[in-house]
Amino acid sequence: MPQLGKPSGPLTPDEAAALLAFYVEAGVTEALAEEAADRYQLANQNAAPEAERGAPQRTQAAEPRRAPVGQMEAPAPLRTQPPTTIPLEDKEAVSNARALAASCQTLDELKAALANFEGCALRYTAKNLVFADGNPEARIMLVGEAPGKDEDQEGLPFVGRSGQLLDRMLASIGLDRTQVYIANTLPWRPPGNRAPTPAEQAICAPFIERQIELSKAEILVLVGGVSAKQLLGTDTGIMRLRGRWSSYATPAREIPALPIFHPAYLLRQPAQKRLAWHDLISLKMRIDSLPPRD
Template sequence: MISASDLTPAELAALLHFHADAGVEWLLEEEAVDRFAEFEAAKASRRATRPSATAEAAGATPEASPAARQPRAAAPPPAANRTAPAIPDGEAVEQARFAAESARSLGELKTALEAFNGCNLKTSARSTIFASGDPKTGVMVIGPMPSADDDREGTAFAGRAGLLLDRMLGAIALRRDEILLTNVIAWRPPGSRAPSAPEMEICRPFIERQIALAEPKLLLLLGNFTARFFFGGNETIHGMRGQWRDVGIAGRMIPAIASLHPQELLTAPVNKRLAWNDLLAFRVRLDNVSD
């Protein structure tokens, strides 16, 4: 077995990044440790050092001493074991809303998002994903949450899914640098798990402010999570895709259509025809809006 001491710093960093991308959050020791045996030994040691035998030898029984009948307060945990209190979800949402609404441009919003520490997802993510591209065309494409590739590259729709999205956009005469690309959630959840309801609400002010500041004419929502986030309900993407619905952001109603995420198309290529129909509908609507 290769020991960590045998690896160069670059090799060790690559190995740690590999484990992080795979969702590993805890490291184990190289040698097995019997924690149950340690616990039993600690209990036996505490019993052996109790002062009861000494007190009885001196004639002081528990009944003879009023102080002995008083319950002792639990000792505070060692400083090394204490952790900083987490920000309550409600307070974190208010902080996110204040930070987002204070931004007057996409640049200011990006700075505010990168400085925000009220979401626990940020502690395990490598990158903060913010909108990239050009808002002038009025097109905004939104995905669910960063993938491992997104987190590693620091941009939305990286890796194989991003390459497929580039080809999908090219098929309707759009380029990545001509539109805005972003995700609902700014930080990759550990192991790419689904974000919790509180995490979604903490991230909501930032994505809604991105949309408000970009002022897109149309939204293309990719994936089941993204469609449910903006449309509500519990339908699957197959029940929501291909239908134009209005999304209310900052007093504006923005037409939006949902389609399958490129990663879903890589998993099930047979669904590419459905995505193609959605893209054609998006192109037609964009041409009508631009006229």
């Protein structure tokens, strides 16, 4: 039985492209030799003086594997690789992100700045920038965690199964996407849907903070534990945060904030929809209490 992911014979161009796409979706970002190399031996050889070791020796394990005659060479990578100077050192990248975000005076400027920002390596493994969806003039803003596969494909937040459930949740209290503004704490999908690293969160934080500041939001809904903990500056888990109104401070105003379960969690734990319904009722009551806009 052939090993998983290892072809048993020569591949056609279409098969090779499909296999490469599968590896990319699984989060594989480095191409490695098929045979293991003894790095300690190679390091010792490199450390020895040139006169002592004579002509450089190459082990069979370190020899690049060449395709047999008639077999197609591996196709070029599907995505552009990041420049050697990217990603920047974390502290420098955070500083650059903060300055860039602060310079943006509109949401359109912020989106354009993010599209050209090279300080976060996630942009090189994602297909699309996922900036926002819905109505930027809306009084309610939802902030999720990070794009998934479907969101990465379409460049919009909450469009997969989780997004469909979110739409039904909003509809249950009389809302749709024309009445809310939706964004994520991270605008790019982490490879393989892995959890974002603290460095990635720190680099992207100035952009979502500025996005909230530039929005017309009068109520924030923090969708999921990652979003709630980051924007509220707490280590408390979502089970304790959900349903409890808090406050998010921008330089100009305080915005009431309600953490709720992420729809992806509700798909895995449907029994928790009872609690989610209580949170939606609380949200509906707060919306109804908003004064009319001038």
